[in-house]
Amino acid sequence: MIAPSDEAGLVAAIEAAAASRTPLTIEGLGSKAGFARPVQTAETLSTRNLTGIPLHAPQELIVSARAGTTLAALEAKLAEAGQHLIAEPPHYAFLGAEAQTVGGIIATNLSGPRRIAWGAMRDHVMGIRAVTGRAEVIRSGGRVLKNVTGLDLCKLFTGSYGTLGVMSEITLKVLPAPEATGTVLLAGLDAATAVKALSAALGSPFSVTGAAHLPEGAAAALGHARAITIARIEDFTDSVHYRIGRLAEIWGAFGTVEQLDTSASLGLWRAVRDAAPLAVRDGDAVWRISVRPSAGPAVLEAARGAGLDGYLDWGGGLAFLSGPGTEAAHTAIASATRRAGGEWWLLRAPDALRHHPDALQREPEAMAAIRRRVAAAFDPAGILNPGRLHAA
Amino acid sequence: MIALPQPKTDVLARRDAVHEGLRALLPARAVITDPSRLKPYETDGLSAYRQMPLAVVLPESTEQVAAVLRFCHQNGVRVVPRGAGTSLAGGALPLADAVVVGMMRMNRILDVNYADRYAVVQAGVTNLGITKAVEADGFFYAPDPSSQLACMIGGNIGMNSGGAHCLKYGVTANNVLGIKLVTIEGEILELGGAHLDTAGYDWMGIVIGSEGQLGIATEITVRLLRAPEGTRAMLAAFKSNEIAGRCVDAIIGSGIIPVALEFMDRPAIHACEAFAKAGYPLDAEAMLIIEVEGSVEEQDSLLGRIKEICARFDPISLKVSQSAEESAAIWKGRKGAFGAIGRISPDYLCMDGTIPTSTLPEVLRRIGEMSEQYGLGVANIFHAGDGNLHPLIMFDANNPESMHKAEAFGADILKLCVEVGGCLTGEHGVGVEKRDLMSVQFTETELDQQRRVKTAFDAGWLLNTAKVFPLKPGTETAPMPHAA
Numbered sequence: 001m002i003a004p005s006d007e008a009g010l011v012a013a014i015e016a017a018a019a020s021r022t023p024l025t026i027e028g029l030g031s032k033a034g035f036a037r038p039v040q041t042a043e044t045l046s047t048r049n050l051t052g053i054p055l056h057a058p059q060e061l062i063v064s065a066r067a068g069t070t071l072a073a074l075e076a077k078l079a080e081a082g083q084h085l086i087a088e089p090p091h092y093a094f095l096g097a098e099a100q101t102v103g104g105i106i107a108t109n110l111s112g113p114r115r116i117a118w119g120a121m122r123d124h125v126m127g128i129r130a131v132t133g134r135a136e137v138i139r140s141g142g143r144v145l146k147n148v149t150g151l152d153l154c155k156l157f158t159g160s161y162g163t164l165g166v167m168s169e170i171t172l173k174v175l176p177a178p179e180a181t182g183t184v185l186l187a188g189l190d191a192a193t194a195v196k197a198l199s200a201a202l203g204s205p206f207s208v209t210g211a212a213h214l215p216e217g218a219a220a221a222l223g224h225a226r227a228i229t230i231a232r233i234e235d236f237t238d239s240v241h242y243r244i245g246r247l248a249e250i251w252g253a254f255g256t257v258e259q260l261d262t263s264a265s266l267g268l269w270r271a272v273r274d275a276a277p278l279a280v281r282d283g284d285a286v287w288r289i290s291v292r293p294s295a296g297p298a299v300l301e302a303a304r305g306a307g308l309d310g311y312l313d314w315g316g317g318l319a320f321l322s323g324p325g326t327e328a329a330h331t332a333i334a335s336a337t338r339r340a341g342g343e344w345w346l347l348r349a350p351d352a353l354r355h356h357p358d359a360l361q362r363e364p365e366a367m368a369a370i371r372r373r374v375a376a377a378f379d380p381a382g383i384l385n386p387g388r389l390h391a392a
Numbered sequence: 393m394i395a396l397p398q399p400k401t402d403v404l405a406r407r408d409a410v411h412e413g414l415r416a417l418l419p420a421r422a423v424i425t426d427p428s429r430l431k432p433y434e435t436d437g438l439s440a441y442r443q444m445p446l447a448v449v450l451p452e453s454t455e456q457v458a459a460v461l462r463f464c465h466q467n468g469v470r471v472v473p474r475g476a477g478t479s480l481a482g483g484a485l486p487l488a489d490a491v492v493v494g495m496m497r498m499n500r501i502l503d504v505n506y507a508d509r510y511a512v513v514q515a516g517v518t519n520l521g522i523t524k525a526v527e528a529d530g531f532f533y534a535p536d537p538s539s540q541l542a543c544m545i546g547g548n549i550g551m552n553s554g555g556a557h558c559l560k561y562g563v564t565a566n567n568v569l570g571i572k573l574v575t576i577e578g579e580i581l582e583l584g585g586a587h588l589d590t591a592g593y594d595w596m597g598i599v600i601g602s603e604g605q606l607g608i609a610t611e612i613t614v615r616l617l618r619a620p621e622g623t624r625a626m627l628a629a630f631k632s633n634e635i636a637g638r639c640v641d642a643i644i645g646s647g648i649i650p651v652a653l654e655f656m657d658r659p660a661i662h663a664c665e666a667f668a669k670a671g672y673p674l675d676a677e678a679m680l681i682i683e684v685e686g687s688v689e690e691q692d693s694l695l696g697r698i699k700e701i702c703a704r705f706d707p708i709s710l711k712v713s714q715s716a717e718e719s720a721a722i723w724k725g726r727k728g729a730f731g732a733i734g735r736i737s738p739d740y741l742c743m744d745g746t747i748p749t750s751t752l753p754e755v756l757r758r759i760g761e762m763s764e765q766y767g768l769g770v771a772n773i774f775h776a777g778d779g780n781l782h783p784l785i786m787f788d789a790n791n792p793e794s795m796h797k798a799e800a801f802g803a804d805i806l807k808l809c810v811e812v813g814g815c816l817t818g819e820h821g822v823g824v825e826k827r828d829l830m831s832v833q834f835t836e837t838e839l840d841q842q843r844r845v846k847t848a849f850d851a852g853w854l855l856n857t858a859k860v861f862p863l864k865p866g867t868e869t870a871p872m873p874h875a876a
Contacts, residue, residue: 059641060749060779082647115588122594123566138838144746145778146563146818148552148601149826149833150860151842155565155597176647199507205530205621236647239690292508292586317508317588343591360591366579371593373848378841389592 005049007129007137007168013045014166015135018381026162026385028068028101032108034348036161037359039388047103050168053077055143062126062143064171067103074102084177087121088112090273094280094322094348103167109159112273113210113232116202116314118175122158127171130157132164133379143171156374162385164378178234182244183210183260183268184251186229191215191297194229195316197254199293201231202315204250206243209234210269211315215300218277218311222268229254232269277311278322285325285349287333291342293317302336325349327356334358360389394441394482394824395869396858399489403469407446410469414449414491417459422497424448433474433492437539438482438825440739440789445472445486450497454572454580454610457493461608462578464491470857471576473604475516475547478539480742481823483550483603483859488870490857493608495546501525502611509616510569510586515546515609519553522614531616534561537819538727549609552601554819556726557683559777560651561617563819565600570613573599573606576850586613598845603821604856606849620685623651625719626695629676629708633657634753636678639705640776641749643682646701648694652683653777654726657756660771660784667732670725676708680776681726683719729773730784737769737786739795741802745809746818749779758808759783766801768794780818781809807832822860830862 002013002024017024025044027033047068055064058081065074071089078084089105090112106128111120127141130153140153157164186197194213201208210232219228231251233243240262248257260268271277280286287308289299296316303310308323323329330346330353337344343361346354353359363371371390376382403410411425424430425447435442446469451457464471470490477484486492498514504526505511511533513522519540522533536555537543543553549571554563561567570584573595583595590596599606630636636655643650656664656672656679665672672679680702684694695712702710713719725732733740747755756772763770769786783805787798806816806826810833816826830839843861846853863869 057748057750059645061644062748109589109594111589119562119566120589122597123562132841136837136841138841139834140838142746142813142815144748144780144814144818146554146558146746146775146780147815148563148819148821149815149817150822150830150839151605151845152552152565152597152601153842153845155594155600156845158597159592159594175649176644179647196507199509202509203506203531203618205618207620236693238693239686242687242690290587290589290591292505292510294507314588341585342587343585343589345591363592364581366575366577367581367595370575370581370848374593374845377844377848 001044001046003046003049007131010131010166010168011135011137014131014133017043017383018133018135021381021383023383023386026166028104029099031095031098031100032104035108036346036389037387037391038351038354039385045166047101047166056081058083061145061174062171063174064143064169065102066169067101067167069102070099071102071105072099078174079177082177083174086114086118086124086173086175088114088273089121090275092347093274093276094278094286102170106158106167106170107160107162113212113269113313116211117207117209122155124173125154125158125170126173128154128157128167129169130165130167133381133384141171145173161388163375163388165384180235180237180240181262181265182233182240183265184231184244184247185258185260186251186255187224188226189229189254191300191312193254194227195293195296197229197251198231198315200250201247204247206233206246207235208232210272212272212311212313213316214277214311217279217309221277221279222271230268232265272313275320278320279309280322283325283350284322285353286347287321288345288347289319289321289333289337289342291317291319291337291340295340295342298340299336302332306332325353327353330356330358357391394828395863396443396487397863398868398870399487400468403446403489410467411447413463413467414447414460417463418449418451418456422450422452422456424450433486433494436477436482436484437480438485438823440795441482441485441824443486443488445490445492446488448492448494450494452497454574457574457608457610458578458580460491460493461574461576464854465576465578465852468852470854472856473550473608475544475550476518476542478543478547479551479821479823481817481821481825483821483823485824487857495544498610506531506616508586510613511616512611512613513545514611516544519543519545519548526616527619530619532619533614534567534617535564538730545612545614546609549600549612550602550604551819551821554780556652556654556775559653559775560649565597567615568596568600568612569615571596571599571609572611573609575607576852576855584613603823603860605846605860606855621687622691623683623685623719624691624695624713625681625683625722626698626710626712627672627722628680628682628702628710629673630678630705631708633678633756635705636680637749637752639680639702642701642704643698644777646697648697650682650777651685652681654681655774655776656726657772659769660729660773663732663736663771664725664729667735668725668728670721672725673709681722733771733784733786739787739789741785741787741798743783743785743802743805744817744820745781745806745814746779747781747809747812747814749776751812755781755808755812759805762801762804766797768798768801779814803829824859827860828862
């Protein structure tokens with residue numbers, strides 16, 4: 001493993017690999033190596049030693065971290081100033097205790113429950129520095145909150161799984177952490193009714209920042225006897241108190257509403273964020289699915305038919321599913337998702353499934369042609385995480 | 393002085409054949425070739441520059457856009473996409489050898505879905521038109537550029553438009569879920585959809601703000617948000633730019649994110665007050681407009697906290713709006729700022745750099761020095777929460793020397809923005825206006841990497857040619873015709 005401690009080291013490693021056409025596995029701490037398609041290379045280039053937080057300007061809502069900085073270290077630094085990462089990136093429980101890097105979270109564009117209200121990680125990347133497959137250092141964006149100067153390569157790198165370049169430093173917009181958090185909870189709803197309740201909450205003027213439904217199995221994992229449907233408010237204490245009260249009125253039409261205080265809320269939403277309610281046994285696969293919220297129940301239904309379990313976040317628009325990673329199960333999930341006009345990610349799966357042509361959505365040929373040209377524009381030798389996203 | 397590439401002589405020579413080819417693809421009403429009817433398309437919001445195009449087409453469907461682009465691609469004809477033509481950066485400025493593709497006839501709202509909180513609209517729907525269609529049901533579309541009455545969502549996609557409320561709600565890129573994009577080859581691509589996250593590369597992310605370099609958006613799926621219970625504004629006036637700047641830092645530092653936080657300097661206050669009679673404090677050096685939202689009690693509580701913070705900065709006056717009418721009056725001056733400057737100066741250039749907010753006092757001081765040096769007035773309006781600065785440089789376009797000075801002054805301001813850690817443009821885009829300044833912000837390596845992405849979508853560089861990217865040395869250019 002090559003693990004340089006500065007950007008010049010990244011350049012040297014990529015330069016050498018490009019010259020000898022030696023493919024590289026690109027990773028931070030490797031916690032997400034099981035996502036998407038597998039990469040098999042003789043050499044690995046890691047950002048794990050590129051650590052540190054060179055800039056934090058709390059009043060400007062800006063922080064810069066080197067790519068190998070752990071997410072936990074960045075969160076701790078922000079917490080000192082009473083701030084947090086807006087998109088609430090997950091620390092998935094099924095990955096075990098492995099630490100993850102800031103670069104890894106950006107390269108996979110993972111967001112938590114707050115995404116429904118405040119946007120995804122991709123929405124808060126204000127600037128990057130990266131070394132492309134040409135071994136050239138490029139910057140895109142910067143350290144300001146509003147910037148439309150040139151093509152937004154930050155967006156292209158976010159979610160690119162290390163296939164275009166290796167990010168060395170990332171600048172993020174951050175926000176003050178809320179003073180209080182409150183939750184309204186309904187028990188015993190079926191998924192379709194639950195999504196209606198969540199839609200009513202998200203369509204209210206009360207700035208709901210989390211909206212999830214845990215069917216019986218997922219709810220049981222958190223100690224609830226029946227399915228739970230939950231909505232979150234984060235704000236100043238007075239506002240949370242008022243808004244939770246108003247949401248409880250709206251949800252009165254759906255059943256008996258329970259209200260949770262800040263400490264109960266924080267634990268519950270952390271679990272939802274981290275896919276902790278998901279039962280993941282040895283050999284199980286994990287799917288993450290994004291659909292329009294009203295299609296969430298149909299995806300859950302298809303999953304149940306295929307012997308899988310799961311739950312919904314983002315008002316119904318994000319499904320986490322787990323169970324035996326058979327081709328039949330994957331086909332059922334993929335076709336239900338396709339019917340709903342949504343998309344899927346494999347976060348964990350047996351190799352056979354990870355090599356499957358439908359491991360990721362297939363693109364129309366015109367899109368695939370552009371995608372190949374864009375990838376080649378950054379990495380002409382095809383040495384960075386080859387095959388990680390698309391087989392060809 | 394901005395130069396455009398020499399028109400392709402072979403395309404100019406085939407003018408009639410191009411016209412005929414376009415007429416074969418579109419209804420007669422959708423093809424404009426008569427010079428008197430081309431005239432309205434010769435410029436955009438950067439009206440000092442004018443250029444008659446080869447033709448204008450006004451397609452009425454995605455398929456028609458695809459047919460036109462396929463034709464232009466096959467015939468090597470350049471294409472300039474156009475929405476309402478409000479670009480302040482010359483993003484829609486025609487080229488002599490280009491077909492302007494105007495999207496204004498694609499102006500229908502195709503679907504509104506409150507359960508899933510999105511709307512599907514054609515590119516020629518105006519920004520405000522989306523909100524107008526859903527506000528009776530309590531919803532709105534968040535980005536609100538000052539030109540929102542006229543500007544179209546397709547142009548907003550091109551420029552990644554912002555507005556006064558993006559401190560809380562984000563810019564266009566944060567509020568779009570899906571785009572139907574037509575490539576220069578005439579392929580129709582569906583990017584995203586009605587769901588939040590998309591797998592693979594973030595095509596929407598690279599297309600939004602690409603200024604028509606990668607394709608033409610014909611249908612857009614936008615996020616709808618539920619409007620808050622209410623909003624209220626307050627005014628805070630201070631004795632210096634620096635004090636007002638420190639007050640902004642203190643508000644943000646306290647954990648409050650107002651829905652809008654606008655800063656005006658003395659010349660801007662005076663121009664806007666003369667225009668709007670909004671009750672602005674004329675004895676102030678700097679003024680903040682701060683807006684919060686929520687229930688009446690929540691507004692009271694937030695404004696109370698903000699007032700307490702402002703009081704620590706020796707304010708000249710603090711005025712909390714007591715009604716929707718008073719809030720509207722406060723905003724009227726700010727939103728009418730361009731018109732107000734237009735009344736006191738024959739012409740103005742609106743710059744759009746972004747700076748780290750902590751550098752505001754230094755930047756305003758240096759802009760003041762430049763103003764004296766160039767002998768041209770400047771008024772500064774600033775989205776203070778997110779650092780987006782709008783200096784309005786006053787000049788006379790009929791006087792070539794004044795115009796030349798104004799452009800040089802503007803370029804100096806933008807170089808200053810980059811020098812202090814900011815960027816050339818926060819929300820208006822590069823267009824032709826800032827094209828030649830790109831090398832101030834980016835290295836040639838970085839520009840080449842962006843150019844390669846452009847090439848991956850548009851190998852012949854037919855889409856909005858000569859915008860965004862500095863021309864390569866050796867490009868044969870023609871002098872840009874000026875308005876004067």
